[in-house]
Amino acid sequence: MKTKVLKIDDKSLQIAKDYILNGEVVGFPTETVYGLGGIAYKDGAVKKIFDAKGRPQDNPLIVHVHDGYDVDKLVLVEYDYVYKLRKAFVPGPLTMVYKSKGVISPVATCGLDTVGIRVPKHEGAQRFLRAVDVPVAAPSANASKHTSPVTAMHVYEDLKGRVPLILDGGMCDGGIESTVLDVTTDTPIILRSGLITCEMIKKVVGRCEYSNNTAKDKVRAPGMKYQHYTPKCKTALFKRTEIEKAKAYYRDNAEKGLRVVYMCDDAISRNLDGSCLNLGKNANEIAHNLYDALHKAEGMADLLIAFDVNTGSDVDVGIMNRLEKACQRI
Ligand code: AMP
Ligand code: MG
Numbered sequence: 001m002k003t004k005v006l007k008i009d010d011k012s013l014q015i016a017k018d019y020i021l022n023g024e025v026v027g028f029p030t031e032t033v034y035g036l037g038g039i040a041y042k043d044g045a046v047k048k049i050f051d052a053k054g055r056p057q058d059n060p061l062i063v064h065v066h067d068g069y070d071v072d073k074l075v076l077v078e079y080d081y082v083y084k085l086r087k088a089f090v091p092g093p094l095t096m097v098y099k100s101k102g103v104i105s106p107v108a109t110c111g112l113d114t115v116g117i118r119v120p121k122h123e124g125a126q127r128f129l130r131a132v133d134v135p136v137a138a139p140s141a142n143a144s145k146h147t148s149p150v151t152a153m154h155v156y157e158d159l160k161g162r163v164p165l166i167l168d169g170g171m172c173d174g175g176i177e178s179t180v181l182d183v184t185t186d187t188p189i190i191l192r193s194g195l196i197t198c199e200m201i202k203k204v205v206g207r208c209e210y211s212n213n214t215a216k217d218k219v220r221a222p223g224m225k226y227q228h229y230t231p232k233c234k235t236a237l238f239k240r241t242e243i244e245k246a247k248a249y250y251r252d253n254a255e256k257g258l259r260v261v262y263m264c265d266d267a268i269s270r271n272l273d274g275s276c277l278n279l280g281k282n283a284n285e286i287a288h289n290l291y292d293a294l295h296k297a298e299g300m301a302d303l304l305i306a307f308d309v310n311t312g313s314d315v316d317v318g319i320m321n322r323l324e325k326a327c328q329r330i
Contacts, residue, residue, distance in 0.1 A: 012167060
């Protein structure tokens, strides 16, 4: 199969619509990362998503709809705080996990009685979802376990020959996946951290908790137990207090002939010599640059040396969740 990469315009959206309504899968940009979408009603289309990614069959997909879509056709709202959350954060990088009305393919929900719904804010995503006007099941558009894509080229590198079309909307702004929030309980529970933080939700609802996303917590957040986000080079993650140790590790490996690169925030980068991918000064910049830097690292180095992020922002939780999974703690 040849994979087309097309800028988003009326013509490419028509092509995307034809593919989606015929049960094919299409890569598309959102404000978090690129998604790989298929019509969420059709088992066959959803299976193609799992196959193209090599994704484990028990990790449910998020369903995406446009801003004008009546989400309540798909889900039951059990708590009134949901309406406040919608008003504050929808459209945006927040996925809410609701009780499902059973309309979505069980392949997408992995047979759970809940379904995660997101309305992306990204203009290209909105245009795509409006054009197809059906719920689109979409995980991140990378090969399973690999670093999530934040450009169309990242998607192409992972999925070329496996998907017919990637819509190119430039680099994603947000840079890490949506916050996944369970809204089937009296207190909303964060199943995956992201740019909509616990503090932000507390301000709107008055309460919010983190799930303990461990391998044991299978039903709540099935995806969290898998290896994720890893670049193709070796990795080593250091604490912020371990700069000297990291420098020695850099030297030792460079002497062995390995191409080594650091990845860290601006403050840490000032203390380092040698090749360095600077993630930026604040949490939003760091989130925006994280996956792009991991992709760059695997293209230029055999070993990536990364540092913990601690900017004082609540967004650090989401960044560290990705970093801990992407990199091996030393
Ligand atoms: P991805 O599609 O790679 O962005 O991952 C989606 C994340 O949302 C995974 O961690 C899933 O486990 C989680 N998720 C999706 N649907 C549900 C659901 N119905 N219940 C709990 N977690 C979900
Ligand atoms: Mg993913």
